[in-house]
Amino acid sequence: MKTIKLAVIGAGARGFLAYMPYVQRFPREVEVVAVAEPNEERRTRFAEALNLTPEQIYSTWEELLNQPKLCDALLICTQDQMHYQPTVAALKKGYHVLLEKPMSNNPMECVEMEKIAHEEGRLLSICHVSRYTPFWQKMKQLINDGLIGNVMSIQHNENVGYLHYAHSFVRGNWRNDVLSSPMILAKSCHDMDLIRWIVDADCTKVSSFGSLGHFRIDNAPAGSTDRCTDGCEVEHTCPYSAxxxxxxxxELNPFAALIADPPTETNRMNAIMEGPYGKCVYRTDNNVVDHQTVNMEFENGVTVIFSMCGFTRDINRTVQIMGTQGEIRGDLLRGSIDLFEFSSGTQTVFYTPTSSSGHQGGDDGIMRQFLSDLRHERYMDTLTSAEASLESHLMAFAAEESRRREGAVVDMKLFRQSFVATVH
Structure with a gap:
């Protein structure tokens, strides 16, 4: 087996914590030969964990890409608005790329990256890790096997979890669409991708409704303060107290490890007292929606209702897929898929295996597939290629446009052409 050599741009939660455990477990499959990361502590931690020498460490992606070609492929895990430039530069330098989702917060950049990957003959795979989980693969198999006939309608719920939402989208890096991406893209592009994959047809119409309904200054409780540590009178009863x-x-809260490097108790307390993670959830500069629905119609007649909500107990996805001969109900957190067949009246419940790796095994799954695609020189039409991902990204952009236009229906053919025609 050929050992694939990678370099990593962005050594944060995804670049280091999500994907490097696979590298460490399977050193004969893959070797990391360089890292680019502006944060010194993260850079040092990554280098020590992957046994990199000082010559293999760079503070910027520009420094890394200015070197002669170092390896087979790059893993790019920068913030959303920082994906386009290193990806294009890497593709043109001859690298294959595994790119963290979303591709970009700019639809033109998404189209351009897909076009360049095609022209250069390079594999550009997007980290839609959900497709690689046993849960979603089993569901796709049941549909492909015809057990519920033709899919007619889908109801898909993304339950973000109230504490996850407060951490990532009120206080964290994805709280403001100017700094990152709209919620439908930053969090729910996984769901747009899954829906497009399951329906297996192009989307024709999109409408969307949603808003930032709760986490605003006018909802701040009486006696609350700018920070949880400023003598807030309701801190001890607030469900969002930092x-x-x-x-x-x-061990009980993995989010706590993300607010300080290293996440010692002292460092975490300092982060609460001085950084964004100690801000009152009603007094941050957040602007992304805390609830949103998207209505979609596809070329094959399938209709889909998608709902994202930040006010849920669990972090989970639930789905109901209704077909002409049966129905599937799935609960990702429990790993259960409930199949009911109309003709026989039989009910079968499948339980899919879980994994200690992130996204129910999806993080490991995409690494395994990306390396396999490189070894076998499968550069086009892969499971999560840029070409496949582009369509679901445009669905997300269309949903956000509709939401901002008070639910106006967006014609996907015209919307798609407005970007693709410009680039091509």
């Missing part, structure tokens, strides 16, 4: 949440044992 103190009990981020000072938990790291």
């Amino acid at each position: 103190l009990p949440f981020y000072m938990q044992d790291l």
